[in-house]
Amino acid sequence: MPTTSRTITVDVNGKTVEQDVPASMLLVHFLRDELDLTGTHVGCDTGSCGACTVHVNGDAVKSCCLLAVQADGASVTTIEGLTGDDDELTPLQQAFHEHHGLQCGYCTPGMLMSATALLERNPRPTEDDVKVALQGNICRCTGYWNIVEAVVAAGEGSGR
Numbered sequence: 415m416p417t418t419s420r421t422i423t424v425d426v427n428g429k430t431v432e433q434d435v436p437a438s439m440l441l442v443h444f445l446r447d448e449l450d451l452t453g454t455h456v457g458c459d460t461g462s463c464g465a466c467t468v469h470v471n472g473d474a475v476k477s478c479c480l481l482a483v484q485a486d487g488a489s490v491t492t493i494e495g496l497t498g499d500d501d502e503l504t505p506l507q508q509a510f511h512e513h514h515g516l517q518c519g520y521c522t523p524g525m526l527m528s529a530t531a532l533l534e535r536n537p538r539p540t541e542d543d544v545k546v547a548l549q550g551n552i553c554r555c556t557g558y559w560n561i562v563e564a565v566v567a568a569g570e571g572s573g574r
């Protein structure tokens with residue numbers, strides 16, 4: 415008889431979580447519905463929009479494209495884990511604020527997670543670097559230019 419659930423151990427935002435999950439549960443639903451980390455959004459559920467982007471072992475990953483069981487043993491960071499205990503904005507979040515990089519905000523957590531991963535591997539990205547890194551993130555408000563400007567500014571150190 416096939417196993418329908420499995421116990422997984424995941425480091426989420428620095429805390430170890432051990433939990434039984436259905437084998438078919440997506441990581442995004444585990445984060446939102448089981449751990450109440452609702453800052454990770456669901457826009458499409460099909461890997462198209464990037465709203466659900468989180469970091470898995472440091473890489474930006476669309477959490478609707480991964481089963482929770484596939485994250486067993488991994489380290490996951492969500493938008494809630496970007497700030498420290500003091501809740502101070504990161505330089506990138508500050509740059510989004512200063513450059514008006516959000517409108518309705520629905521895409522913003524995914525944008526921030528993808529852009530943070532970019533800045534970690536390329537601290538001074540060009541406009542083109544940012545456009546390539548964010549090509550999997552869709553903004554339905556189409557505020558792309560300000561988003562790109564914010565990420566470039568964060569790399570240049572303005573908005574810090």
Ligand code: FES
Binds near residue numbers: 457459460461477
């Ligand atoms: S909800 Fe995951 S890519 Fe759209």
Ligand code: FES
Binds near residue numbers: 519520
């Ligand atoms: S700010 Fe509304 S979807 Fe991007």
